[in-house]
Amino acid sequence: IGPLVQAVVPVKDDGKVVGLVSAGITTAKVGGTANQQLPLLLMAAAVGLALATGGTALVSRRLLRQTHGLGPHEMTRMYEHHDAVLHAVREGVLIVGGEGRLLLANDEAHRLLDLPADAEGRHVLDLSLPADTAGLLASGRVATDEVHRVKDRLLAVNQRPTDIQGGPPGSVATLRDSTELRALSGRAEAARERLDMLYDATVGIGTSLDVTRTAEELAELSVPRFADFATVDLFDAVLSGGQPEAATTLRRTALSGIREDAPLYKVGERIPLVDSAPQARGIGSGRAVLEALLAEATGWRAQDLERSAQVIEYGIHSLIAVPLRVGDLVLGTVSFWRSDKPEPFDTEEVALAEELVTRAAVSIDNARRYTREHTMAVTLQRSLLPRRLPEQDALDIAYKYLPAQAGVGGDWFDVLPLSGARVALVVGDVVGHGLHAAATMGRLRTAVHNFSALDLPPDELLALLDELVARIDQDEAEESGNSPVTGATCLYAVYDPVSRLCTIARAGHPPPALIHPDGSVEYPDVPAGPPLGLGG
Template sequence: MTGKRSRLGVRSVAGQVLLLELAIVVLLVVAAVVALVLQARRDGLRNARHRTTAAAEAFANGPGMVEALQSPDKAAVLQPSVAAARGNTGVDSLSVLDAAGTAYTSTVLEGVPTQQAVPAPQFEEFLRSGDTTTYTFSTPGGRVVLTTVPVRDAAGRGWGLVAAAVTVERARDSADQQLPVVLGSGAAALLLAGGGTALVTRRLRRQTRGLEPAEMTRMYEHHDAVLHAVREGVLIVGGDGRLVLANDEARRLLDLPSDAEGRRVGELGLEPELTNLLASERPETDEVHLSGDRLLAVNKRLTRPPGGLAGSVVTLRDSTELERLAGHAESTRQRLQLLYEAGVRIGTTLDVTRTAEELAEIAVPKFADHVAVDLFEQVLRGDEPPGTADHMRRVASLGVHGNAPQPTDGPVVLDPAFPQARTMANGNAVLVADLGADREWRTQHPVYAEQLLDQGVHTLIAVPLRARGVVLGLACFWRGQTPEAFDADDAAFAEELGARAAVSVDNARRYTREHTVAVTLQRSLLPRGLPEQHAATPA
């Protein structure tokens, strides 16, 4: 199942990385151009002020300027000098005003004549005490920066002033001339970045196999889940002999340290033969190795990434656990078979005692070495059982080789210390895995306990025989010759076996009750005495 496309229609991680890097480069180039334009706008006004100030001060303080203003033919002396100076300084307008306010100007600005009388009330004041002053104003040709500088002799007497003007756009031309260079450099950087990104993307596409991000995420999640959930140990060893990865089961089976990953296999403290196998370059199939108290079935396959050293993937299985699981599976199969036999063989008659004996015959010797079945005396008569565990009778008792732990057809007294009494009290199966360790039972009934233990009995399960929510009696299962003690699974099986037998016992009880009622009714219908007979006397 494929993942969703991205908003740009690119699925693979490599394609998305390519678009992302190209977008970053474009943004950087655009940002550089915008920054240059803004900087040029700021620098244009400052450059215009510096240029006009430098031109006006240089011309006003130049040698022979005072003498030129004192000459009788000022125009002939000043006009050529002004025109030459304007061209050399790069300003748009350069003017010299004498003390009378007559201007001698060289300009390319529209509306500025070459000679003009400048009436200014403050002109004389400026000549006496004025200083360099810069103005900014607008003209048809754009914004203009104008700087005025007074011309004084050595005594400080003012003879005129010099005014230099330049448009801001002209001052900014030098910065604007750098814009094509910046744009070209940005385009070149974009091409270089695009080419480099394409190479990186191509390599990334090979490494990710063109997978989408969602597919890579899903693969990682599945990979991580499998590594942690699988019941086999998994090791990945790099070409340099270092452990790259070990899942939880491998750590448990090999008892690896927490910092095992990244260390050489020879530093992990494994058995020498297993270490040699992991460090070698030979594959193996189901080779058995010892690790502590476990026998491990080891499988190894080599991996050789393109351009890399040969590594290996190793799987580990615990043969000891496999044997134990196989034994558990076999035990489960035998229990299911025994339940099937119980459904067929228990309840073949409608006799309560025979049904209890069939339960014992099913369980011995396939499940227990000794079985005893105790029923309420009311059940034996076909009546409803009482609410207390009184007046019980042992109706079936069977052991291996015909040996019975206790005789049948005898009354049963349940002491509160007995496990059987706890079964009748709580209505659930009671498991005593080790009878010898049940101190309460052995302390209160030492003689009976020693007799039972002398017979080799060492474990017990007591289950109630319950049908239709009513307890009819109980069944006890012992093991003596079988060394394995009962466990929780055995207790659950015994409870299921007792429940099936209880249904058949209850059916037999109800039949006994109905049969007894029928016989009683038949007998009540018979005459109480024989009628009087009148025989004829023979001749």
């Protein structure tokens, strides 16, 4: 029957072969069957090949579209380039999946957030981040420059979702360290505030020519913008307008603070100057002295052991003592104290304190000079006014002299006995204030005394006085700083008890008031001439 293809299977009983089963087919029959199925097999193979070729083409086209036509080598280079850029940027970059797991973090993100090496793949809530930062990353919500504190850093966080344009669910976040920028901004803001304070010092200190009030303005301006407490201590001679001399004590002139119960010397108290104290050291060196930690300032504590202990216990912990000086002239000292603000004073604040006190010192010295001149003018004026009324029987005379509060002027009066029991009454006013006005008033008063001895009518006497004033102005025309005498006024009246007549002439001065026995007041119609010096 020809060659066979035969299969044999043994038959076993208890593990022993007891027989064989054999089946076979001739090779001729196998070949015939295969030949009958060959067209079908070839057709199936062709269809499979066509499908494989089409699928490969479709996949290839999609891959080319996704990779922009880049080959394996170019794709490898591009990946390496993008990875290098990702880790080289100075901003932290995070990619978080839709389920809140960290998919990618560049090197800067690891540094800024202090992420563990195995952070990728873990949920952001499990990375030991601050609660608000982890919550933002897990939420995927939009964020723009949100400031988050992570340990000692201030991070500006921006976040956007990745599925806006059909991308995978999740979000991408960028982190920027803004700690230094905010520190610079803080310093710039502090510098602006200091400039504002110096400007306010320029316009707000020295509004009056009073030493005490000027010192108070300095202390009030400093609290609380610069210090929690500020004190101004001056030498006694400065308060009276004198030249300060070496002394062992100061006078507390001004005190301003955020509270009123601080155990500092009160206004008016004397303060001993101990050589080791920062105030005395500042006066000696001419520079500000910083005691950053008062608890360790043995020199300051030696000034008053009991009071210094109370000050430290109260919470005052830092001090800047600045000498109050104009050129080589030391007027006193200014102390700035800090309690509520925990940071001690620093060197930048020392420079600000010196600038502030320097500006205030000019105003205090101007007030001191004015006080001295005012005191001298008052003394001169009082010495030139009548000390007592002359004896005469024609009139009962009473007087009251009240100088203006703004300053010492040239107002004056006089009572002059004349021949024939007559009496001259004089009232005058010199333009201006201060020493020059007082001195000019004395010259005019002396001139009226001399002219009255000529026994002239009031109008003729004022005419002579007018010529004198014109000559005085002409003589002093080349001198600077002196107010003109022209414009001075005068009223001259002569009462004759025999005729019971009063003759009055006035040069620019207001008319007299006549008070009748019933209390009514009348202003006599006295012709007015021009002020003295105008040729009236």
